[in-house]
Each structure stands twice: as C-alpha cells, then as structure tokens.
Amino acid sequence: MNTPAPIKAQSCAHSPVLKERGQREVFCGLTGIIWLHRKMQDAFFLVVGSRTCAHLLQSAAGVMIFAEPRFGTAILEETDLAGMADANDELDREVARLLSRRPDIKQLFLVGSCPSEVIKLDLARAAERLTTAHAPHVRVLNYSGSGIETTFTQGEDACLAAMVPVLKESQARELVLIGALPDVVEDQAITLLSEMGIGPIRVLPSSRAEGAPEIGENTVFACLQPFLGETTAALERRGARRITAPFPFGEEGTTLWLRAIAEEFGVDDATFARVTDAPRVRARTAIDNASAALRGKSVFFMPDSQLEIPLARFLTRECGMEAVEIGAPYIHRGLVGPDLALIPEGPRISEGQDVDVQLDRVRTARPDLTVCGLGLANPLEAEGLSTKWAIELVFTPVHFYEQAGDLAGLFSRPLRRRAILEQGAAR
Amino acid sequence: MKLTVWTYEGPPHVGAMRVATAMRGLHYVLHAPQGDTYADLLFTMIERRDHRPPVTYTTFEGRDLGADTAGIFRDTCRAAYERFVPQAMIVGASCTAELIQDDPGGLAETMGLPIPVIPLELPSYQRKENFGTDETFFQIVKALAKPMPRSTEVSVNLLGPLALGFRHRDDIEEIKHLLAQMGISVNVVAPFGATPEHIARLGAAHANILMYPEHAEAAARHLERVCDQPYTKTVPIGVGATHDFVNELARICGVEPKIETTRLRQPWWSKSVDSTYLTGKRVFLFGDATHVQAAARIARDEMGFDVVGLGCYNREFARPIRTLAKEFGLEALISDDYLSVEQAIEEAAPEMILGTQMERHIGKRLGIPCAVISAPVHVQDFPARYSPQMGWEGANVIFDTWIHPLVMGLEEHLLTMFREDFEFHDDAGASHHGGKAVAPSAPTPKFQERAQDTSSDVMVWLACAEKELKKIPFFVRGKAKRNTEKFAAERGMSEISVDTLYEAKAHYAR
Numbered sequence: 001m002n003t004p005a006p007i008k009a010q011s012c013a014h015s016p017v018l019k020e021r022g023q024r025e026v027f028c029g030l031t032g033i034i035w036l037h038r039k040m041q042d043a044f045f046l047v048v049g050s051r052t053c054a055h056l057l058q059s060a061a062g063v064m065i066f067a068e069p070r071f072g073t074a075i076l077e078e079t080d081l082a083g084m085a086d087a088n089d090e091l092d093r094e095v096a097r098l099l100s101r102r103p104d105i106k107q108l109f110l111v112g113s114c115p116s117e118v119i120k121l122d123l124a125r126a127a128e129r130l131t132t133a134h135a136p137h138v139r140v141l142n143y144s145g146s147g148i149e150t151t152f153t154q155g156e157d158a159c160l161a162a163m164v165p166v167l168k169e170s171q172a173r174e175l176v177l178i179g180a181l182p183d184v185v186e187d188q189a190i191t192l193l194s195e196m197g198i199g200p201i202r203v204l205p206s207s208r209a210e211g212a213p214e215i216g217e218n219t220v221f222a223c224l225q226p227f228l229g230e231t232t233a234a235l236e237r238r239g240a241r242r243i244t245a246p247f248p249f250g251e252e253g254t255t256l257w258l259r260a261i262a263e264e265f266g267v268d269d270a271t272f273a274r275v276t277d278a279p280r281v282r283a284r285t286a287i288d289n290a291s292a293a294l295r296g297k298s299v300f301f302m303p304d305s306q307l308e309i310p311l312a313r314f315l316t317r318e319c320g321m322e323a324v325e326i327g328a329p330y331i332h333r334g335l336v337g338p339d340l341a342l343i344p345e346g347p348r349i350s351e352g353q354d355v356d357v358q359l360d361r362v363r364t365a366r367p368d369l370t371v372c373g374l375g376l377a378n379p380l381e382a383e384g385l386s387t388k389w390a391i392e393l394v395f396t397p398v399h400f401y402e403q404a405g406d407l408a409g410l411f412s413r414p415l416r417r418r419a420i421l422e423q424g425a426a427r
Numbered sequence: 428m429k430l431t432v433w434t435y436e437g438p439p440h441v442g443a444m445r446v447a448t449a450m451r452g453l454h455y456v457l458h459a460p461q462g463d464t465y466a467d468l469l470f471t472m473i474e475r476r477d478h479r480p481p482v483t484y485t486t487f488e489g490r491d492l493g494a495d496t497a498g499i500f501r502d503t504c505r506a507a508y509e510r511f512v513p514q515a516m517i518v519g520a521s522c523t524a525e526l527i528q529d530d531p532g533g534l535a536e537t538m539g540l541p542i543p544v545i546p547l548e549l550p551s552y553q554r555k556e557n558f559g560t561d562e563t564f565f566q567i568v569k570a571l572a573k574p575m576p577r578s579t580e581v582s583v584n585l586l587g588p589l590a591l592g593f594r595h596r597d598d599i600e601e602i603k604h605l606l607a608q609m610g611i612s613v614n615v616v617a618p619f620g621a622t623p624e625h626i627a628r629l630g631a632a633h634a635n636i637l638m639y640p641e642h643a644e645a646a647a648r649h650l651e652r653v654c655d656q657p658y659t660k661t662v663p664i665g666v667g668a669t670h671d672f673v674n675e676l677a678r679i680c681g682v683e684p685k686i687e688t689t690r691l692r693q694p695w696w697s698k699s700v701d702s703t704y705l706t707g708k709r710v711f712l713f714g715d716a717t718h719v720q721a722a723a724r725i726a727r728d729e730m731g732f733d734v735v736g737l738g739c740y741n742r743e744f745a746r747p748i749r750t751l752a753k754e755f756g757l758e759a760l761i762s763d764d765y766l767s768v769e770q771a772i773e774e775a776a777p778e779m780i781l782g783t784q785m786e787r788h789i790g791k792r793l794g795i796p797c798a799v800i801s802a803p804v805h806v807q808d809f810p811a812r813y814s815p816q817m818g819w820e821g822a823n824v825i826f827d828t829w830i831h832p833l834v835m836g837l838e839e840h841l842l843t844m845f846r847e848d849f850e851f852h853d854d855a856g857a858s859h860h861g862g863k864a865v866a867p868s869a870p871t872p873k874f875q876e877r878a879q880d881t882s883s884d885v886m887v888w889l890a891c892a893e894k895e896l897k898k899i900p901f902f903v904r905g906k907a908k909r910n911t912e913k914f915a916a917e918r919g920m921s922e923i924s925v926d927t928l929y930e931a932k933a934h935y936a937r
C-alpha cells in the first residue's frame with residue numbers, strides 16, 4: 001500500500017494559526033436542521049427561539065419545498081419572557097399539540113437558541129419532563145443550535161452528541177459511521193466496506209429511531225465529517241474508539257479513510273485492492289477531467305463549515321491548486337490533524353474571524369477562487385473575484401470516490417463560467 | 428409561544444436592514460450574535476446586490492455574556508465608524524441583544540462620534556419586519572429632516588421604496604415618468620438610493636408621494652406635521668388607481684393633471700375577445716395590504732375576475748383590509764399563519780391565487796395557478812427586465828403576469844374536449860409553460876389527505892356520478908364536488924347520482 005508519508009516538517013500541521021476575534025459572518029448551528037430533518041425521517045426539530053430563528057431557517061433553506069416540514073420554531077413572545085413557569089407550560093402545550101398532529105414523530109429535538117439560552121430556559125429539564133409525558137411513543141432530546149454557542153455545522157455535532165447518551169449499550173465489535181450524509185453517499189460507503197467483509201455497519205444518525213446504533217467498549221467509529229468533535233467525545237466517554245484518518249473527500253481522502261478502517265478490521269491488501277482499484281481509477285479520471293480549470297490556481301477559504309481543511313487538502317493535493325489562506329470557524333486538531341499534515345506548508349491557517357480584516361486580505365491576495373458564504377459571494381464577484389458558495393459543499397453529495405469528480409466540478413464551475421463569459425465578451 | 432413553520436415577515440431588525448441597505452452613506456451597527464448575519468444573504472442572493480449590506484454585527488458569544496458585551500458593542504461601533512466613515516449611523520439590538528439590555532442607543536450616544544447616531548427601538552418579541560422598516564425610516568427622517576425653504580419649481584419626494592421590495596426599483600422609474608409629464612420634479616427618493624444628506628433635504632419638496640404605506644407612512648405623517656407637506660393616499664397600481672393618483676397629486680401640488688397613455692395597453696388587452704375567458708375567474712388575493720388593495724380593484728374592475736377571498740399578513744393594516752373585504756362582500760383574512768392561509772384558500776377553491784411566494788407554494792400543492800403580487804420576495808421577483816407594478820407600464824405588466832399562469836381561452840376548451848387524450852389530460856397544464864406533459868399521476872399525498880378530510884362520511888358518490896365528475900375540468904372539479912355535496916346534504920340525500928350532479932349544477936348556475 002502506498003500510504004503517502006506525511007511530510008511533517010513541511011506540512012501545515014505545525015504552521016502557526018492566526019486566531020481572530022471580530023465580526024463573524026457564519027450561520028449559527030440551527031442551520032443544520034435543514035439537512036438533519038431530511039435525514040432523520042421520524043424526527044421533529046422544534047427550535048425554541050425568536051422570529052429571527054424562524055426566519056434564518058426559512059432563508060437558509062432557500063425554498064419552502066415542504067408544506068409542513070419536520071421542523072418549526074416555537075417563537076417566544078413578550079408574555080413568555082415575563083415568567084419562567086409560563087414559558088415551560090407554553091412549551092408543553094405546543095409540544096402536545098404538535099405531537100397529536102404528527103403521530104409519525106418518534107424523536108423530538110428541542111433545539112436551544114440564543115434567546116432561550118439568555119433567558120435560561122432549561123430545555124434539558126423540559127426534555128426529561130416531556131419524555132416522561134410522551135413515553136413510550138416519543139423520545140424528547142435537547143441540544144443547542146444557538147449562535148452564541150455554535151457555528152453552522154456545530155449544530156449537527158451538538159445534535160448527534162445529544163443522541164449518544166441514550167444509545168443502547170452493546171458489547172459487539174461493530175463499526176459505526178458518524179455524520180448525516182445524503183443516502184446515496186452513505187450507501188456507497190457501506191457497500192465499499194461491506195465488500196471488504198466489514199460488517200455489520202451502523203450509522204449515526206439513522207434514518208429512523210429504531211435503527212439507531214448500539215454503543216459500547218467494542219465499538220469503533222469513523223467520522224464522515226470533520227465537525228463532529230462533541231459527538232466524538234461523547235462516544236469516547238462511552239468507551240467507543242475512533243479510527244483516525246483524513247476525511248473521505250477525493251480519491252486520496254477516500255482511500256486513506258477506507259484504509260484506516262480496513263486496517264482496523266484486518267482486511268488484507270489484496271481484498272482492499274480488489275474493492276477499491278476500479279473506483280479509484282474512476283475517481284482519478286473524473287477529478288482529472290473536472291480539475292483542468294483548477295490547476296495552478298489559488299484558493300482562499302473563508303471560515304464556514306469546518307470542511308475547509310479537508311477540502312483544502314483535496315484541492316491542493318488532488319486538483320493542483322495553491323491555497324493562500326485556509327480559514328475555519330474552529331479547528332479541532334484531533335479530527336482534522338491528518339488532513340492538515342498532508343497539506344504542504346505555505347498557506348495561512350486562520351481560526352475564528354474578523355470579516356472586514358479578512359476581506360482586506362482577500363483583496364490583497366486576489367485569489368483565483370474564494371470559498372465563502374452567500375452573504376459575501378456576489379459582493380466579491382462584483383469586485384472581480386471568482387467565488388464558490390460554501391454552503392453547497394454541505395448540501396451536495398461530495399464524499400467518496402464516485403462524487404470526487406463532482407466535488408472538483410463544484411470548484412471549477414465558477415472559473416469555467418468566468419472564462420466562457422470573458423471569451424464571449426471578447427468575441 | 429407560537430409554533431411557526433414559515434413566516435411572511437422576518438424580525439424588525441431585518442426591516443431596519445432593508446432601509447439601511449437601500450440607502451448610501453448610512454451604516455447600521457447591530458448588537459447581535461453571529462448567526463444573525465444570515466440576513467446579509469437576503470440582499471446579496473435574492474436581490475443580487477453587488478455590495479454587502481452596510482451592517483456591522485457585534486457577534487457576541489456565550490462566553491461574553493457574563494463579561495462585557497457593552498464593551499464589544501462600543502468597540503464594534505467605533506471600528507465600523509472608522510472603517511466606513513458613514514454620514515450617519517443607526518444602532519440597535521436584535522432579539523437576543525434586546526434580552527441582555529445593553530442599550531446600544533445610549534452607549535453610542537456617549538461615544539461622541541462626529542456624526543448623527545440614531546438609536547432604534549425595535550421590540551423583537553412584539554413586532555415584525557414591516558414595523559421595522561416603517562419605524563427605522565421614520566426615526567431617520569425625524570432625526571435628519573428639518574423644515575426648510577421650498578424648491579422654486581414644484582417638486583415632490585418619493586417615499587417608501589427600499590431593499591427587498593416587490594419591484595420598487597422599477598416603480599420609481601414609472602412614477603418619475605408620470606411626474607415628468609406633469610412638470611413636477613423629484614426632490615428626493617428615499618430610502619432607495621438616498622444618503623443621510625438627501626434625507627436632510629426632504630423639507631424642500633412641496634409634497635410627498637407615499638409609494639408604500641407599510642414602509643413610510645410614519646415618515647410621511649411626520650413630514651406632514653413638521654414640514655407641512657401633504658402626501659398622496661392613492662397607490663398608483665392599476666389603471667383606475669393611476670388615474671386617481673394623477674388627479675390627487677395634481678390637486679395637492681396645484682398643477683394640471685396631465686395624462687398621457689400612449690404606452691398603456693392593458694385596457695384593450697382586457698377588452699379584446701381572447702380575454703373573454705377571464706370573465707368571472709374566481710381569484711383569491713393575499714399579500715401585503717398595499718398590493719392586495721390595489722389587486723382587488725384591478726381584479727374586479729379591470730380584469731373582470733370574481734374575488735372570492737382576500738386578506739393580508741401585516742396586521743397594522745387590518746382595518747382598511749377589513750373595510751375593503753366588506754365592500755367585496757367577503758370576510759378578510761388577517762393572518763400571518765401560513766397554514767391558515769392555505770386552509771382558507773383550499774376552502775375558497777379559487778381558480779387562481781394572486782399572492783406572495785408563500786401562496787405560490789400553496790398553489791403548487793393544491794394545483795391552483797398563482798401569480799405573485801407582493802413581498803415577501805424570491806429571487807424570481809427581481810427580473811433583469813423593466814417590470815414595474817405602478818403606473819401605465821405597471822398595468823401592462825400586471826395584465827401579462829396575471830394571465831401567464833392561466834390556461835388560455837381556447838386551450839381550456841380543448842383540454843376539456845380531449846380529456847381522455849394521453850397528452851392532453853388535466854395534469855398536462857398549459858402549453859406555454861414548457862416542461863413535458865407527465866402521465867396522469869396519483870394526487871400528491873397532501874392533497875389526498877385533505878381530500879379525504881373534506882369528503883363527508885355519509886355522502887356516497889355512485890360510480891357513474893364519480894365518472895361524470897372526472898369529466899369536469901380539474902380547475903373547477905373541487906368546487907363542483909363540494910357544491911354537489913352541499914346541495915345533496917341540504918336535501919337530506921346520502922347518495923349522489925349523475926342527476927344529482929346536474930341538478931346541483933343547475934341550482935348553482937349564475
């Protein structure tokens with residue numbers, strides 16, 4: 001096996017990190033509900049918050065595809081702010097009404113927001129109370145998606161971490177994959193691993209409550225996403241052990257991720273090669289085709305989803321790009337360390353944000369591509385800089401071999417488009 | 428506490444952002460957590476703005492709460508001033524900051540910034556976005572506009588157009604055309620494109636045109652009091668309303684009402700025989716009060732539609748909308764609860780909805796065509812082409828927009844005639860909508876669910892009657908079914924035959 005040796009001294013693993021504290025231009029953790037509610041088909045996410053929270057969910061979702069989606073906001077009103085007892089009664093009433101209208105709901109998440117946290121509404125106690133009230137049909141859990149505690153993808157982390165303590169105990173030696181991915185990619189991962197003889201494989205979150213994985217000291221788990229630090233800690237507290245690897249983006253990331261699991265389960269080289277050789281070649285071909293426009297170009301990551309470091313690894317090592325700055329809202333070294341160690345030294349690594357100062361750096365560097373949030377993309381385009389909306393990287397299937405070309409394509413499309421329009425204008 | 432799925436209006440500070448983003452040289456410092464920065468994308472994505480909204484958020488975090496959030500506000504305020512050097516600043520709190528009671532207005536005042544700093548009090552737990560627009564614009568006007576000598580020529584201000592408005596950009600141009608014909612000049616347009624210096628010059632106009640009452644009525648009233656400027660009450664959307672507007676404006680400005688309608692095509696388009704099929708189309712109107720009020724008049728008087736339901740989501744205008752509904756013999760629906768709007772539409776079973784993007788979704792689910800007439804907006808509501816709602820061109824645009832979702836005259840008959848044709852069945856839709864005809868499919872689960880809900884348990888449709896019912900065009904089938912059931916129930920019948928169906932039809936025929 002040709003594991004690329006991490007080039008320690010010259011990798012980003014030891015680069016200094018620029019820590020910034022200023023205005024952040026990042027979603028709060030509530031946003032994760034947009035994809036979590038699609039993944040968990042018998043769950044409802046009830047945000048206890050303000051009109052702002054409801055508006056965020058609506059605006060981040062972009063379109064209102066669903067008549068009655070499995071999420072909603074219990075909007076706090078003047079009267080709820082007056083006295084605590086009222087707010088709890090009101091919450092109980094709204095939950096009872098909701099559950100009677102939606103008998104399909106088996107798991108209810110009470111999601112804390114900035115307002116509910118500032119007024120110290122105790123959602124953990126409310127969840128206990130409501131679990132008792134609606135047992136055995138519905139289990140009520142709580143987590144925080146508030147903007148004062150979480151950024152964007154940390155909401156999913158908080159949600160999954162909240163589920164860990166109630167997972168059943170098991171002594172079986174089982175593999176659990178952690179992270180909510182589109183079904184198509186999740187299935188690919190399971191197929192690849194199953195073909196190596198690894199199984200049974202469980203996933204957290206499962207699409208239905210009854211399919212939830214069981215956890216114990218013999219559980220080993222692998223994260224599908226780099227932002228699952230709290231969930232990792234919660235699983236480790238239950239004795240489960242994490243398999244460390246780069247994240248499965250691109251051909252290299254996917255191979256290293258699979259290999260780490262294969263080694264854990266004693267899969268021999270021949271089997272590994274039999275399962276992965278063909279998709280590896282396919283992935284490499286697809287990346288080569290899609291990344292032509294990326295080679296030799298520079299990229300600047302604004303902090304958004306914590307996917308920045310693994311994606312920068314993919315772009316620099318597999319697509320021939322040069323990273324100017326890799327900004328992440330939060331860097332969890334334990335999780336992204338292996339990716340960081342593969343990125344050659346050079347780019348500035350930054351954590352946190354002071355958006356105006358960072359935009360000044362973008363303007364100075366004038367990168368060929370800036371990966372940023374939706375609030376910044378058009379303004380930067382208007383300044384003549386090509387951008388890639390970061391949120392698409394979270395909403396689109398981009399993991400594993402068969403999506404590797406698509407992933408490169410997401411980054412190259414803005415550059416190709418600009419080139420086409422410039423050529424057209426010159427004709 | 429109220430469970431909300433989709434909302435018509437955001438929080439009031441988003442209203443303030445709409446005012447700030449429409450203006451130039453004004454900066455908004457908002458005490459808010461990081462997640463509230465999502466609001467930027469409304470402007471940069473939906474409206475395709477090429478600049479970030481002029482808003483600096485303090486983005487305080489949980490760990491700051493016990494410490495010095497007021498200090499963070501002060502630092503942010505100073506840094507924003509130094510970086511952007513605005514002519515004036517507005518400061519305020521989002522819902523979270525309102526709870527920690529740092530008093531941004533008071534803090535900013537003590538900082539001694541060399542520009543006007545206008546504090547906003549926007550109660551997040553009581554009010555909504557449109558209150559935020561109206562109140563913010565009012566506070567800016569109150570702080571900056573003072574009485575001053577009138578311009579020598581007759582001039583007016585255009586009040587109300589702002590960011591994320593429904594066709595505000597083009598309405599301004601259309602009003603300017605009308606004014607040019609009357610020899611009235613424009614003093615200031617605000618908030619759209621205005622600077623704080625422009626706001627200070629508002630007093631030079633002879634009158635104000637209140638384009639959008641929900642965004643600028645408080646400011647217009649204030650200017651009437653303080654600067655002695657009358658303001659127009661008619662919103663010139665539709666042919667009749669535009670005529671009235673020109674006459675009203677001429678009266679308050681003391682000029683001749685000059686009306687030049689060579690570009691107006693709507694009346695002839697509406698009279699021409701192809702439009703006969705519009706007669707008595709049953710429409711349901713829902714949106715902001717201004718646009719619903721205008722649409723009701725156009726629908727009835729200029730399109731020949733039958734208005735079967737109307738309402739608005741902005742409670743501030745409940746009274747005029749109730750009065751209007753009464754005039755149409757209807758009960759107004761004043762609600763910001765999306766599900767109750769959906770229910771009302773389902774019950775009224777209109778042939779078309781004139782609503783917001785929310786009703787467009789309702790229409791999709793219920794299989795009812797919908798044209799959008801009002802905010803809240805979607806990226807589709809910002810077309811590249813000139814597409815006003817106001818004035819003569821606005822009347823033309825509205826005619827086109829409203830009939831677009833409908834199946835055209837002859838096509839409607841053909842659809843009925845060739846009902847059994849595999850390409851021409853009910854679900855094929857209008858030929859001008861592109862997409863390919865899909866094979867008749869099962870109704871969406873939602874609709875099915877509802878259909879079952881509404882069918883009475885006691886009423887039995889005989890097989891032949893049910894077959895006959897299916898021959899009725901889909902856009903009136905729901906109504907025919909309900910009418911027949913009602914007719915049968917009133918006569919104590921429990922079975923419906925083909926005869927019952929046609930007796931009911933005769934009974935309800937107008």
Ligand code: SF4
Nearest residue numbers: 028053113114147462
């Ligand atoms: S940042 Fe806080 S207040 Fe704003 S939407 Fe997120 S949870 Fe709600």
